Amino acid sequence: MAPEVFVQLAFLILTLGLFFAVLKLSKQALNKVRTKNRGTLQSNRHFVHGSHLLARARSTAHRDQSLVHAKNALAEAEKAISLSPRDSASHFLKALALDLMDRKTSALRSLDVALSIPCVKSLSERERGDALVKRAELKVAVNRRRRIDSAVEDLVEAVSRTESNSKALCLLGQCYEWKGLREEAREAFEKALTVEPGSLVAREGLDRLGSCSS
Incomplete structure (x- = not known):
């Protein structure tokens, strides 16, 4: 060959x-x-x-x-x-x-x-925000005293991702209120009312804080 x-x-x-x-x-x-x-x-x-x-x-x-x-x-x-x-x-x-x-x-x-x-x-931004809010709820429910700071971190991140989340703002206001941060709590409740004017949770929060918000 x-x-x-x-x-x-x-x-x-x-x-x-x-x-x-x-x-x-x-x-x-x-x-x-x-x-x-x-x-x-x-x-x-x-x-x-x-x-x-x-x-x-x-x-x-x-x-x-x-x-x-x-x-x-x-x-x-x-x-x-x-x-x-x-x-x-x-x-x-x-x-x-x-x-x-x-x-x-x-x-x-x-x-x-x-x-x-x-x-x-x-997860999308909205879905991630919802998951963060739910986790914050559970943290508060399981042990508010030990987990409230961690819950606040979740809620702040949730609000930064979706500012129109009234539920996150209301829970954030409650957490600030529990921590004795009245001004921060008032601001969160007022933002919640801006997003959802009919929010009873936000209005009740402002009433507790002595707000004159309409």
Whole structure:
């Protein structure tokens, strides 16, 4: 066999080998993407179902039935998390279900995960603000004396992200009031009234502080 033919044959074999290697790797990558997409789709289904169950738990007047729906919502949230552990929304759903079941310390831990990196990257500014407000609520409920400063930090960040959040402003005003910071509390309540003129919480707060705000 001539040297030129031998070189060409060797080159052809090498080219075919590389082609099949790339083809195999491409198929493996495609399968991984398909598996990931399938897992994301299933996770979203569990999240949506859990959200519906949580809404039913909140809307029913019967405590026992509400707990049943909350427990089922929790189960759906955990299934969603098992498929997409970095999806902050599923951790948030889990926290809300736990809170409805009066498991506030566990709910607080779930919110800590939801607001941690990399999970928090999946939240919009508004969603992140809502999660911060909910975490602040839980901190105050679990142990106001020890956690109030941390709750204030969450609320200040929430307001900085969405200044139109009346609930955050009202809770921030209450926290300042508990800390004896009357002027800061008054300012927060007044801002809440600017956002939501009909807010009873803000007006009651200003009344306690002796404000003449109309």
